[in-house]
Amino acid sequence: MNPKGRLVALSFLMLFVELALIRWLGENIVFLSYFTNFVLLGSFLGIGLGFLLAERRSRFHWLPAALFAVIAFAVVFPVDVSRAGSDVIFFGALEVQGLPIWLMLPIVFVGAASVMYLIAHEVAQAFKKFEPLEAYRLDILGSVLGILGFAALAWMRMRPVVWAAVAALCIAWLGRRVIDGRGRVLLAGIVVVLGVQSFLPGLQWSPYYRVETFEAGITQQVNVNGIPHQAFYEIAKRAEKEPIYEIPYTFVSGEMRRVLIVGAGTGSDVAFALAAGAQSVDAVEIDPTIYELGRDQHPDRPYQDPGVNVVIDDGRAFMERADPGYDLVLFALPDSLTLVSGQSNLRLESFLFTQEAIDQATRLLAAEGVFAMYNYYREEWLLARLGRTLLTATGNNPCIYAPDGASGFALMAASRIPLTSCPGDLDADLSAAPAPATDDYPFLYVQERGIPSFYLIGVASILITTVLAMGLAGVRRSSMRSNLDLFFMGAAFLLLETKSVVQFSLWFGTTWAVNAMVFAGILLSVLAAIEVVRRLRMPRPLYLYLALAAAVGVAWAIPAGALLELPAGTRLVAAIALTFSPIFLANLVFAQRFNETSRSTEAFGVNLLGAMVGGILEYSALAVGYRSLAILVAVLYGLAYVVWARDSARGDAGADSPLPPVEVGLPA
Numbered sequence: 001m002n003p004k005g006r007l008v009a010l011s012f013l014m015l016f017v018e019l020a021l022i023r024w025l026g027e028n029i030v031f032l033s034y035f036t037n038f039v040l041l042g043s044f045l046g047i048g049l050g051f052l053l054a055e056r057r058s059r060f061h062w063l064p065a066a067l068f069a070v071i072a073f074a075v076v077f078p079v080d081v082s083r084a085g086s087d088v089i090f091f092g093a094l095e096v097q098g099l100p101i102w103l104m105l106p107i108v109f110v111g112a113a114s115v116m117y118l119i120a121h122e123v124a125q126a127f128k129k130f131e132p133l134e135a136y137r138l139d140i141l142g143s144v145l146g147i148l149g150f151a152a153l154a155w156m157r158m159r160p161v162v163w164a165a166v167a168a169l170c171i172a173w174l175g176r177r178v179i180d181g182r183g184r185v186l187l188a189g190i191v192v193v194l195g196v197q198s199f200l201p202g203l204q205w206s207p208y209y210r211v212e213t214f215e216a217g218i219t220q221q222v223n224v225n226g227i228p229h230q231a232f233y234e235i236a237k238r239a240e241k242e243p244i245y246e247i248p249y250t251f252v253s254g255e256m257r258r259v260l261i262v263g264a265g266t267g268s269d270v271a272f273a274l275a276a277g278a279q280s281v282d283a284v285e286i287d288p289t290i291y292e293l294g295r296d297q298h299p300d301r302p303y304q305d306p307g308v309n310v311v312i313d314d315g316r317a318f319m320e321r322a323d324p325g326y327d328l329v330l331f332a333l334p335d336s337l338t339l340v341s342g343q344s345n346l347r348l349e350s351f352l353f354t355q356e357a358i359d360q361a362t363r364l365l366a367a368e369g370v371f372a373m374y375n376y377y378r379e380e381w382l383l384a385r386l387g388r389t390l391l392t393a394t395g396n397n398p399c400i401y402a403p404d405g406a407s408g409f410a411l412m413a414a415s416r417i418p419l420t421s422c423p424g425d426l427d428a429d430l431s432a433a434p435a436p437a438t439d440d441y442p443f444l445y446v447q448e449r450g451i452p453s454f455y456l457i458g459v460a461s462i463l464i465t466t467v468l469a470m471g472l473a474g475v476r477r478s479s480m481r482s483n484l485d486l487f488f489m490g491a492a493f494l495l496l497e498t499k500s501v502v503q504f505s506l507w508f509g510t511t512w513a514v515n516a517m518v519f520a521g522i523l524l525s526v527l528a529a530i531e532v533v534r535r536l537r538m539p540r541p542l543y544l545y546l547a548l549a550a551a552v553g554v555a556w557a558i559p560a561g562a563l564l565e566l567p568a569g570t571r572l573v574a575a576i577a578l579t580f581s582p583i584f585l586a587n588l589v590f591a592q593r594f595n596e597t598s599r600s601t602e603a604f605g606v607n608l609l610g611a612m613v614g615g616i617l618e619y620s621a622l623a624v625g626y627r628s629l630a631i632l633v634a635v636l637y638g639l640a641y642v643v644w645a646r647d648s649a650r651g652d653a654g655a656d657s658p659l660p661p662v663e664v665g666l667p668a
Helices: 003-028 038-052 060-076 101-127 132-155 160-174 181-198 235-241 243-250 268-275 288-297 315-321 355-363 380-394 453-473 477-482 484-508 512-535 541-557 560-565 568-594 600-624 629-650
Strands: 203-205 210-216 219-224 227-232 258-262 280-285 308-312 326-332 365-376 399-401 409-414
Touching (some): 038 101, 038 453, 038 600, 132 160, 132 568, 181 203, 203 288, 227 288, 243 268, 243 365, 243 409, 268 280, 280 288, 288 308, 326 355, 355 380, 365 380, 477 600, 484 560, 484 600, 568 600, 568 629, 600 629
Parallel strands (some): 258 280, 258 326, 280 308, 326 365
Antiparallel strands (some): 203 210
C-alpha cells in the first residue's frame, strides 16, 4: 500500500474504533450515560500520547490484545442500572449491578486510552513521512471517511458484530506484517464475542440504544442499554392498573379532533388517545426501533389506525414545523434515560423541556386546548420546576397530580384557559421553584447552576490519570512548552465543536443524523482551510486571529433561539454561516501555524492533549450555559495568540505544532 493510502486508512481506523468504543461501551456500562465524553477524553489522551511518542518503536501488534481486553472486561463486568443522586437526577432502577463507579470509570478511561494509543502511534509513523499540511490533509480525509462509515452503519442499524468485523479486518490488513497468529485469533475472538452478544434473543440495535425486549407477566418489557424503559400491554388492562394514562383526555372539553403525542414510543399513549375519541393523532418518536416494536407487537395495534400519523424525528424539531390547532399536546414520558447524550452534556430530550419549548408547545394548542405531560419525576424540586415552566407558558397554575409523591408516576397539565378541575393540586405555590431550563441552559435535571460534585470527582480522576500517564510515558516538557499555543488551540477548538453540536441540535433536532452531519461538516471545514492555506498566501496571523475573534463574537452576540424564527431553508443557510465561519477561520489559524512546524507529530499530540482539556471544560456549561462557551473560546484563542507572539519575538515559533482535535465522538 502506498504511504498516502496507508495514512488515510489508519486515520479511518482510528476514528472508526473511537466511535465504536464510545457507542458500545456506553451500551454496556451505564455509568457512561452520565459521563458520555469519558471514552472520548480517554481517546484524546491515547491519541495525543501516540503522536508525542512517535519516535518510539511501534507496538501495533499489541492492538488485538488491548482491544480484546477492553471488550472482554465490559462483557464480563457490565453495569446494567444506576441509582439516584441528590443534585442530579439519574433515571432508571435503584440498584447497581456491577463494579462500583470509582473502579469502572478509571478502568474504562485507561482502556480506551491504551487502545487509541496503539492505533495513533501507527498513524504517527505514517504521518511523519509527509510535510505537515499534506499529512494533516490525509489524516482529515481518513477521519471524514471514518465518521461517514460509522454513520452509515448507524443508519442501517447494524449490530456490533458488524462494527467489530470492520475494525478487525482493517487492523488485520494494516498490521499484516506485524500481527502474528495469536493476534489474528484475538481479532477473530472480538468478532465472535460481539457476534454472540449481537444475536442474543430479544436484542436489537437502534441508532441510539441496545434495545432488549422480553415478557414479564402480561407485559412486554423494553430495556435500553440495560435500563428499564417501557412496558406495553392491552390498554384496557393498563387503565385498571394505571388510570393516570386516561386523565389527560378528561381535561379536553368538547370534540377531540387533533392530538399530538411526543414520545409515542411503543404506542400505548396513541392507543389511549384513540380510545378517548381522538380523530387524528400525530405520534412523534425519535427512535425507529422503539416505534417498530410497537407497530409489530402492541396488542391494540394503535399504529395501524388510519388516523395516526407517525413521525420519526426529534419532538422539538417537529413542533417547529407543526400547524397549530391541537386539542391536546402530550409529552408522554419522553426520557432518553441518560443524563447526558454524547458530546455536549445533552440528553436526547434536553431541548424539549426548556421554557422556549413549552412556550412553543402551548402555541400549538387550539383556543381551549390543553398541554399535559407525565413521567417518573422522582424529586419535588423537579415537579416544582416544571410546574413553574407551565405557569410561565400559559399564565395559569398547572394541575399537578402525584398520587404516590414525586418518586412515583406524576402528571401535570395546563391551558391558556384556567383549568376548573384537577385530581391533584391546582394551587401549588411555585414562587420558590427552581428557575425553568432554557435553550441556553437546557439542564432540566440539575437543580442549581454549578458543576455537581459527581462530575468534579470524575474530572479530577481524568486529570490525575493524565498527569501520571504523561510522567510514566516520559513526555518531554519541551514538547509542551514549544507548542503551548497549539495546546490552547486544541482546547478552544473542542469547545467550538461542542457549541456547534448544541446549536444544530436546537435548530434541527437532537438526532444521531444531525450530529453526524455536524461532525462531518466540521471535518470538511478543516479540509477547506487546509486547501486554502496550501494554495494561497495567508495574511499575517494577527489578522486571522482578529477575524476569528469577530466570528466568535458574532456567534456569541446572536442568541441560538433567534434562528428558530427563520424558515427552514433560510435557517440552514444562517446556521451554516454562523457555525462554520469560526471553525473555518480557526483552522486557517491552525493550518498556517502547523505548516511551520518542524516536528509535526509532537505538535499534533500536544494539540490533542489540549482538546482533552477542552472536553473537561465542557462541563463548565453546567454553570454558565452554552452561550458563554463562546467567551471561553475567545479567551483560549487569545492565550494562543499571546503565546505565539511571545515565541515569535524570541524566534521560537514553529519549533513544534499540532493538529486540531477532529477525532470527535457521536451521541450514544
